Amino acid sequence: MRILDGSYGEASQPLDIVVTRHDVLDEAAFRGTGVLDLYEELFPASERDSPDDIVRWLLSDDVGEIRQFSVGGGELSYRLDSRCFILRAAGRAIGLGFFTYDHASDLIFCNHVGVGKTWRGGGLARAFYREMVGVLDALFPRNIGVVLEVEPFDRDRVAAIIAELERTGRRQLAADEQDEIRRLLRARWYDKLGYAVFCNARTMQPLLCRSPCLDPCLPSSDWAAGEENYWLMWQARTGAVSADRPASEFWQNAVAAIYVEILAKSLVDDDPNGRRDYWDYATALVAQTMQQTATTDMYLARCLGDEDSALLSRWRQLAIDLSI
Structure with missing residues (x-):
């Protein structure tokens, strides 16, 4: 858990950031943050992935392990690590960031970033983004x-x-x-x-x-x-x-x-x-x-x-x- 300093939004409240597979360890805890409700609020249906797919990617599939499969007689593999950052006020999600690190290229892909409408004043979105990138650099020191x-x-x-x-x-x-x-x-x-x-x-x-x-x-x-x-x-x-x-x-x-x-x-x-x-x-x-x-x-x-x-x-x- 990381504390985000400063006063933002309509009221001055303590804000913190939690990260999947570090602070948020299972599906119940992830859904309990309200981040999927926020995701639905921030992005139109055409831009959203299935909530069940998101849970699977974050907590089961994209966990930094090599995955292998066969297609058309050829063997393929890939290695991804996906993380969701959840910005909270009073324990409830007011911002999210979904990133995937590809070990093959050492690139981080930014899937989604968003902050609730009433919390966008005072540079909160930018501060949240900077905090996320700092954590990603620590998690994946090889990233370019x-x-x-x-x-x-x-x-x-x-x-x-x-x-x-x-x-x-x-x-x-x-x-x-x-x-x-x-x-x-x-x-x-x-x-x-x-x-x-x-x-x-x-x-x-x-x-x-x-x-x-x-x-x-x-x-x-x-x-x-x-x-x-x-x-x-x-x-x-x-x-x-x-x-x-x-x-x-x-x-x-x-x-x-x-x-x-x-x-x-x-x-x-x-x-x-x-x-x-x-x-x-x-x-x-x-x-x-x-x-x-x-x-x-x-x-x-x-x-x-x-x-x-x-x-x-x-x-x-x-x-x-x-x-x-």
Whole structure:
């Protein structure tokens, strides 16, 4: 248990952070924190994993041990360690962070981070994040940094939404408008934390990475419709010697870690015989991304430029409350 100093939210209360498999040792204790209720509150259904899967990953499957399985006559293995950090006030979850360490790449993948709406003042989310990264560095001293997915935002679309709101004085946003603004706000939050985005040095635009469908139980004809495009953001661990490698190496490692070691292997391991087609599909999609970017000159850059900062300033002036 770690105490988080400071006064945050609507009242000054002692805050602490507990971690699965350190302070929270079993399913009853995990569910008893209320973290799954908070998870449901913070993230829309399309972005959430099954609570039962989360419990299994955190407490049974991704516990730092080598897991092996066979698919298509080939032997595969992977080694993951997933942890959930739970920020509590009076023993109840008000924040969460879900991270997975991949031993093959020494990368940490940030799955989800969130703080309850009424507790977001005073820099609490940032302080919570910094505490989590400090613990992760202690748990996994070989790690070279944290990588995460961010949904791309359309700058022209964001500008059009903001301009229309300024012109009409409208306060209510449609669902698609909220989604587009949230994409910008999420990118801004990670940008402020010091994350960089992988960019194409020729076009100076963030590289797109296509994620396989997350539901192998769907008919294979539906998998393509379940794919999503993301930007990948990266934050090197302070002082990590290997963090001096070219951006292209980090890109290749990050894509393989997220979409093969963490995603595809975990999903196929649940049913190796029944999910061979999914394995072939997922690995082929990842290989396509690798091939398309193999000769791309890359660099790491701030996600938001001056134009984006101007849009954010105009958005703040509208004073519309939209949680991310």
